[in-house]
Amino acid sequence: MTLSMQWLTMAAMLLSGLGMGTVFDGYRVVSNELKFPRWWLPVLDVVYWMAAALVVFRVLYVSNNGEVRAYVFIGLATGVILYYLFLSKLVIVIIKWLIRAVRNVIALVLKCLDILIVKPLLLLYKLIIVILGFGSALTIFLFKIVIQLVRPFWRLLVWMVRPILRPIGRRLMPYLTKWQVKEKLAKLGLLIARFWSKWLRR
Structure with a gap:
């Protein structure tokens, strides 16, 4: 091996040592800033030294x-x-500054997303709820008015049809008594009346 190749190899190893120190400081600062669990540190140390050994061997293989x-x-x-x-010290300061810069950028992006997307969606949701509530209340109100207007015509129709239905009712009375239709209709009418009273109280 020539002398120039030896000096080239030594310079490559010197740069590898500088790189190893930089990566180690970066890994240490990032793990402290992000507060990794303590049980992760031995695992990360092993990964760092394995990666450093592979990189140094690769550089050594290329150089000599x-x-x-x-x-x-x-x-x-x-x-x-x-x-x-x-x-x-300089590398540690730079890495900490980069971490703060990244955190500030992420906070800014999240704030912009909150202002431009989240808050408008929440406002639209609340507006839809208000519109649906107003629509349902208006529908119920109009339905009650229609019921009140139809009631006189319904009574008139019942009064007009009653003479026709009486003979039919007399013929059907034995069957109705047998099937207890009257009691069942009474129960159904009671349920409808209760529901109607609750509806009008709203």
């Missing part, structure tokens, strides 16, 4: 065909140390 030498670990450790000495 996967040969592991001492300068590989020196470059990786140097990158991690330089990151935590000079970049860690």
Whole structure:
């Protein structure tokens, strides 16, 4: 392996160390800000180190065909140390700012949705309820008026038809008595009267 390739591999490992430190700080800040359950942290740690190992090995394979030498670990450790000495605080501040920015954007979007969609739908729902209530009340009122207007004509019709129905009633009386039609009609009339009295009280 040439000297230039060794320096290239060492530089790649140094950048990998910087990347590992950045990703670790990002994962730590995000887990604290989002308040992940404590039992998730060991699992996430294992996932982080497995992903970091795969990425470092991939970079090493591209740079020197996967040969592991001492300068590989020196470059990786140097990158991690330089990151935590000079970049860690800045990266943490940037990540926290990004999290706040994302939260503010989400809050703004939710507020816009509430103003533009949710509140108009609620207002439309209340308006429909009011219209249906007014319509039902008006219908009941008109129905009561119609019943009151029809009642005199109904009484007149009964008075006119009564002489015709009397002979028929006399012939049917034995059957009506046998089938207890009169008692059943009386019960039905009582139920209708109760329902009608309740209806008029509304």
